[in-house]
Amino acid sequence: MSSCIFCSIVAGDIPSKKIYEDEHTYAFFDISQVTKGHALVIPKHHHENLFDLPESELTSVYQSVQKVAHALKEAFSPAGLNLVNNNGQAAGQTVFHYHVHLIPRYDVTDGFGAKWEEHGSEYTEEKFEEMRVDVLKKLSN
Numbered sequence: 001m002s003s004c005i006f007c008s009i010v011a012g013d014i015p016s017k018k019i020y021e022d023e024h025t026y027a028f029f030d031i032s033q034v035t036k037g038h039a040l041v042i043p044k045h046h047h048e049n050l051f052d053l054p055e056s057e058l059t060s061v062y063q064s065v066q067k068v069a070h071a072l073k074e075a076f077s078p079a080g081l082n083l084v085n086n087n088g089q090a091a092g093q094t095v096f097h098y099h100v101h102l103i104p105r106y107d108v109t110d111g112f113g114a115k116w117e118e119h120g121s122e123y124t125e126e127k128f129e130e131m132r133v134d135v136l137k138k139l140s141n
């Protein structure tokens with residue numbers, strides 16, 4: 001059995017509440033059910049996080065994300081849906097096999113919430129420009 005819990009799920013060595021599968025991806029209900037219908041979409045191949053995921057797999061994963069999102073919307077009639085993808089321990093990742101959380105939203109007390117502090121006032125125009133140049137340099141490589 002793989003040491004990765006999600007690889008073991010894909011291999012069928014660990015049971016899961018499967019809701020979708022195709023050649024490249026697998027989707028199942030998250031055991032924690034933060035809200036009703038909380039699901040995970042994963043690539044079948046092991047890639048740790050967004051930075052390791054090949055482009056072709058990224059495309060497959062997000063095609064499945066949209067497919068499953070439509071199904072969750074039709075099945076449970078949520079008022080909205082959050083996509084969450086934690087990359088790295090510091091970002092809250094606990095299972096190091098790439099996955100996208102689909103969290104149907106019903107109301108503000110439904111069990112999910114992301115802290116969203118406003119810090120824009122701490123960034124001057126010059127600081128923003130410096131940051132923009134830093135990123136542009138990396139993207140033009």
Ligand code: AMP
Binds near residue numbers: 016029030
């Ligand atoms: P993250 O914190 O973004 O790495 O999310 C990992 C998620 O995997 C958590 O929400 C867990 O509840 C979920 N999880 C861990 N083990 C299982 C499992 N065996 N079946 C379904 N979900 C799982």
Ligand code: ZN
Binds near residue numbers: 006007008046
């Ligand atoms: Zn894995």
